[in-house]
Amino acid sequence: MLRKIEEKKYRHWFKLDNAAKIYPAANTRRWSGMFRLSVTLNEKIDPVILQEALVATIKRFPSFNIRMGKGIFWYYFESNIRKRLQVKPDINNPCAPIRWKDNNGFLLRVFYYDKRIAIDFFHSLTDGTGAMVFLKTLTARYLTLKGYEIPTGEGILDVEEKPDKEEYEDSFVKYANSRQRGRPKEPKAYHMKGTGLDDLDISIITGIVSLEKIKQLAKEHHATITEYLAAILLYSFYKQKEKEGLYKKPTRIAVSIPVNLRNYFKSNTKRNFSTFLNPGIDTILGEYTMEEMLRQIQYFMKANLNDKVLNAMMTQNVILERNLFIRIVPLFIKNFIMSLAHDTIGYRPITTVISNIGIVTVPPEMKELVNRFEFILGPAKIRTPYLAVVSYEDTLVLNFTSKIQETDIERTFFTYLIKQGIPVKIESNRE
Amino acid sequence: MPYCVKCGVELDNSAKKCVLCNTKVMMELPDEIPPYPKEKLEISQLNRGYFSILLTMILLVPNLACLVINLIYTPGVYWMYYVFGGSLLLWMIFIFPMAIKKKRPLLHIFLLFLSATLYLLLIALALSGMRWFLLIALPICITVMSLLYLIILIVIKKKPGKLKTVSISLIAVIIICLVTDGVIDYYIYSDIQLSWSYIVAASIIPVIIGLVLLAGNKKLQNELIKKLHI
Ligand SMILES: [Zn+2]
Numbered sequence: 156m157l158r159k160i161e162e163k164k165y166r167h168w169f170k171l172d173n174a175a176k177i178y179p180a181a182n183t184r185r186w187s188g189m190f191r192l193s194v195t196l197n198e199k200i201d202p203v204i205l206q207e208a209l210v211a212t213i214k215r216f217p218s219f220n221i222r223m224g225k226g227i228f229w230y231y232f233e234s235n236i237r238k239r240l241q242v243k244p245d246i247n248n249p250c251a252p253i254r255w256k257d258n259n260g261f262l263l264r265v266f267y268y269d270k271r272i273a274i275d276f277f278h279s280l281t282d283g284t285g286a287m288v289f290l291k292t293l294t295a296r297y298l299t300l301k302g303y304e305i306p307t308g309e310g311i312l313d314v315e316e317k318p319d320k321e322e323y324e325d326s327f328v329k330y331a332n333s334r335q336r337g338r339p340k341e342p343k344a345y346h347m348k349g350t351g352l353d354d355l356d357i358s359i360i361t362g363i364v365s366l367e368k369i370k371q372l373a374k375e376h377h378a379t380i381t382e383y384l385a386a387i388l389l390y391s392f393y394k395q396k397e398k399e400g401l402y403k404k405p406t407r408i409a410v411s412i413p414v415n416l417r418n419y420f421k422s423n424t425k426r427n428f429s430t431f432l433n434p435g436i437d438t439i440l441g442e443y444t445m446e447e448m449l450r451q452i453q454y455f456m457k458a459n460l461n462d463k464v465l466n467a468m469m470t471q472n473v474i475l476e477r478n479l480f481i482r483i484v485p486l487f488i489k490n491f492i493m494s495l496a497h498d499t500i501g502y503r504p505i506t507t508v509i510s511n512i513g514i515v516t517v518p519p520e521m522k523e524l525v526n527r528f529e530f531i532l533g534p535a536k537i538r539t540p541y542l543a544v545v546s547y548e549d550t551l552v553l554n555f556t557s558k559i560q561e562t563d564i565e566r567t568f569f570t571y572l573i574k575q576g577i578p579v580k581i582e583s584n585r586e
Numbered sequence: 587m588p589y590c591v592k593c594g595v596e597l598d599n600s601a602k603k604c605v606l607c608n609t610k611v612m613m614e615l616p617d618e619i620p621p622y623p624k625e626k627l628e629i630s631q632l633n634r635g636y637f638s639i640l641l642t643m644i645l646l647v648p649n650l651a652c653l654v655i656n657l658i659y660t661p662g663v664y665w666m667y668y669v670f671g672g673s674l675l676l677w678m679i680f681i682f683p684m685a686i687k688k689k690r691p692l693l694h695i696f697l698l699f700l701s702a703t704l705y706l707l708l709i710a711l712a713l714s715g716m717r718w719f720l721l722i723a724l725p726i727c728i729t730v731m732s733l734l735y736l737i738i739l740i741v742i743k744k745k746p747g748k749l750k751t752v753s754i755s756l757i758a759v760i761i762i763c764l765v766t767d768g769v770i771d772y773y774i775y776s777d778i779q780l781s782w783s784y785i786v787a788a789s790i791i792p793v794i795i796g797l798v799l800l801a802g803n804k805k806l807q808n809e810l811i812k813k814l815h816i
Contacts, residue, residue, distance in 0.1 A: 184629060244623065251627040269619050355626050360605055362595070566593060566606040573594040580596040583605040584622035 167217075168224065168233045173327040173472050174427035175279035177501070179223060179230045180493035181536075182252070185354050189250035189533035190283065190543070192290045193273035195526040200267040201301070206242045208297040209265055213240055215314045216289055218323040218426050219280055222260030228486055232279075235260050242266065245273055247584050248357045250533035250556070253277050265293075270526065272297070278427070283512040283530065284415050285425035288312060290528075291517065298524055309518050319423070326422040331473035333466040341433055341504035344409040347395050349538040349559030357534050360565045361582040362553040363527075366514070366546045368577050378449055381511040381544070382456060384553070385410050386449035388509050388542055389435065391567040393443060398563075401438045409435030410452070411505040415512075416469070419462040430468050432459050433504050502537045507564075511544040527552060534558045540565060588613045638685035642677065649673050667712045671705030691738050699731035721773045729765045733758040749801040753794045760787045 171179070178188035213220045214236075221232040238259040245268030253275075258264055262277035272294060276286045292312045295305040307313045352358060373383035389410050396408060413431045422428055434455035436443050443451075459465075475481060481489075515528045530545035531554045540557035555565045569579045588597045588611045590604035600620040603610045649669055656666040678701040683694060703724065710719035737754055740746065746754065760783075767783035800806055 244625070246627040247622050247624055248626045249622075252629050254629060257629075268623060355628070359622070361621070562606050569595055569606060570593050578596060579594075580598070581590075581601075581605060582598045582621040583601070585605050 166234050168231050169218070169323070170325070171230055171232065171279055172325040172427050173331075173469070173476055174282070174429065176230070176476065177493055177497055178277065178279040180490045181497035181501075183494075185252060186536050187250075187252040187533065188278040189253065189275050190278060190286070191249045191273055191275045191529075191531040191533075192283070192286050192545075193271050193529045193531075194290060194294050195271045195529070196294075196298075196524055197270065197526050198524075199270055200272055200297075202242055202244075202267050204300045205265070205267055205272060205297055208293055208300050209240060209242055211314045212289070212293045212296050215292065215312055215316065215318060216322075216425060217318050218285075219263060219289060221262065221280075223255040223262060223279075225486060228482060228484070228489075230486070240265065244268065245271065248355055249273065249359065249531055249584075250275055250357060251355065263289075273529075278533075280427075281425055282413070282415070282427045282429045283510065284417060284429070285427070287512060287515065288425055291515070294525070295518075295521065298521065303520065303524065305520050306518050309516050311518065321423045322425045324422075324424050325426065326416070326420065326424045326428040327469055327473055329422070330416075330420045331466065331470040333463070333470040335463075335467040335470070336474055337471035338464075338468050341409070342407045342437075343405040344407045344433075344435065344504050344506045345392070345396055345405050346502070346506065346537055347392065347539055347564070348399060349557070349561050351538060352558050352560060356558070357584070358540075358555075358557045358559065358562075359531060359584045360540075360555040360562060361529070362555075362565075362569050362572070363580040363582070364551050364553065364572060364577055366549050366551040369551055372575055372577065376446070376449060378453060380546075380551075381412065381509070382449065382452050384511065384542070384544060385412055385434070385452050385509045386445060387568055387571050388507060388564075389448045389452065390445050390571065391564045392506050393436070393438070393448065394567045395563055396438060401442070406439040407435055407437045408506045409433045409504055411508045412456070413508070413510045414460065414465065416465060419460075419465055430465060431508075432456065435506070498536060502535070507539050507541060508532060508535070509542045509544065514546045517547075522548070526550075530554060532556050542568075588615065635685065638681050641681050641684070645673050645677060645681070664712060667708035671701075671708040674701045675705050677701075691742075692735060695731060695734050695738065699727060703727045718773065722769050725769045726762070726766055729762055733761060747801060749797050749807075753797045753801070756790050756794050756797075760790055763787065 181188060217234070218232070220235055222235040222238075224231045224233040238261070240259060240261045240263070242265045245266040253262065253264075262280050264275040266273040266275070272290070274286070274290055274293070276289075280286075281289070288310050291310050292314065295307070295311045296314055298305050305311070369380055369383070373380050376383060378386070389408060392408050392410075396403075411431050411433045413429050416422070416428045416430060417424075420428075432455065434452040436448055436451050484492075510530070510532055512530055517525060525547070527550045528545050528547040529552050530543040532541040532543040534556045535541055535558070538557070538559045540555045540559070543554045543556070545552055553568075555568070569581065572579050587599065588601065589595065590597055590607065590609050590611075592607045592609045593604055595604070595606065597604055597611060598621055599615050599618040601611055652669045653666055656664065675698075678694075678698050682697065683689070686693075706719060706723040706727070710716055710723070737751075737758060740754060741751055763783040763786045764780065767780050768778050771778050771780070800810075
């Protein structure tokens with residue numbers, strides 16, 4: 156709820172949504188729940204104009220124009236209109252940890268580098284869908300200031316317009332009403348071994364492929380792009396597990412796939428509104444072929460991707476936060492328990508994550524000005540690579556992020572694509 | 587455009603090697619803008635200065651209270667020493683490392699030694715027991731401090747392995763035992779006749795020899811880890 160938006164006397168504030176609550180608790184000096192969206196244009200970025208565009212854009216997004224506040228029982232977001240969010244030159248370690256006091260209190264960081272505009276978002280603010288609207292609106296505003304005529308629509312908001320209440324509603328609270336709570340019990344999943352990087356470092360390995368070719372390949376296997384890429388990722392971890400011992404416990408390999416709940420419940424929120432499904436295989440049953448892994452993922456997705464099952468999953472969490480006994484626990488104790496839960500239970504049922512925010516569309520006027528979009532997930536606290544996917548026109552960008560030195564998963568993944576006849580271009584922030 | 591001959595992937599023009607397999611790029615290419623800059627975002631640290639001042643204030647409160655009580659109720663008998671010395675020691679152990687920006691173990695050890703000695707001196711003054719302070723407390727303090735100093739110096743400069751560090755520490759334990767035994771003897775009998783410290787030394791020395799031998803033998807280490815791992 157946004158209180159007193161008109162009245163300047165009070166700073167308006169609102170509660171963190173259900174998915175947002177875990178991130179400040181799990182935040183440490185070494186790790187923050189972050190993700191990055193970036194756009195590469197066809198011309199060099201002008202930081203002065205970008206700054207101007209940012210000032211106009213952030214006003215349009217009240218749920219982004221905030222800083223973190225600490226209450227006795229919960230964190231809250233408080234409007235941060237008096238401070239200014241500054242654009243900065245890009246960094247080598249995207250998704251670096253965030254501190255509440257840094258960056259004038261803002262929970263997002265805007266960078267520029269050569270032809271790229273990049274934004275690191277703290278996950279409490281929003282999910283990939285909400286963040287993409289912000290990036291597209293900022294980019295459109297930037298291009299408008301550069302003198303191009305860019306219309307609104309296609310996920311680009313008019314920055315002059317007043318924000319609609321629906322855009323910053325907590326959709327979890329609105330829709331979670333299932334009588335069934337929670338998800339079926341999930342066994343402990345395999346976590347790969349790896350050598351950690353230095354605290355500040357993050358490994359980013361980007362693969363750029365043709366969307367059309369991947370689409371074709373997925374179609375041949377009667378699968379969606381996400382399912383097909385998830386299967387290759389699962390295959391890569393399967394190959395890794397083979398090296399470490401296929402029958403060594405835990406034997407389940409599970410890939411966590413975030414699900415955009417806006418596709419199943421009518422919501423226009425720019426805040427978090429997603430959950431995740433964890434399909435996978437159990438190698439105790441024997442050896443798997445790539446095709447079998449793909450089928451396992453598909454069956455699981457088909458069985459669970461519907462509003463009823465998804466509602467039950469989110470109701471579980473919403474019920475928890477409504478519980479009076481949980482609510483009256485002081486924040487520092489909640490923090491302690493939640494961070495512990497995040498570090499243990501949170502990673503227990505998953506081996507890795509693949510997040511696909513799908514195909515980004517822009518108005519025709521913007522098309523020839525934009526080269527590509529990129530999506531980067533912040534690294535896991537455990538030592539495993541995560542995969543983030545986004546497509547634009549014919550460019551599908553696959554981004555692996557991790558805090559480990561080894562690149563075996565990435566190599567298996569990309570050479571698999573090469574073997575299927577798909578050319579891959581690799582970029583990285585590594586030396 | 588460069589390709590990795592092993593993986594078959596196309597590489598960025600700025601790449602010197604393939605990140606997937608570390609194969610070097612053979613093509614000579616003009617320098618191009620790499621995909622990411624070199625500069626890393628540094629994370630600001632917790633405001634330690636503020637925090638340490640806060641803790642110092644908290645520590646000052648009981649001290650002031652005790653001082654007032656001491657002056658009003660028991661003038662002439664200064665038990666305040668204990669509280670003050672203890673607080674100083676606490677401050678040195680916990681708050682001082684927080685207040686300084688860089689880790690400075692050698693300085694920390696020295697200041698710890700000073701405050702511990704001062705604390706003992708205050709107790710000695712309060713109990714008018716200068717003799718045990720000079721004969722027992724001071725020598726032991728000096729020995730412990732100089733040994734710690736030496737060990738930290740060796741660890742920082744020479745970077746010995748875990749096994750060697752343990753051996754050095756065990757030698758230090760022997761020396762501390764010998765000194766303690768010696769000064770107590772001298773305090774009681776005004777004569778040094780080492781007794782129990784011999785037993786300690788005799789039982790530790792074989793362990794040290796074993797560790798030193800083990801440190802030089804990688805194969806044996808590997809074998810032991812294999813058989814004994816939990
Ligand atoms: Zn290679």
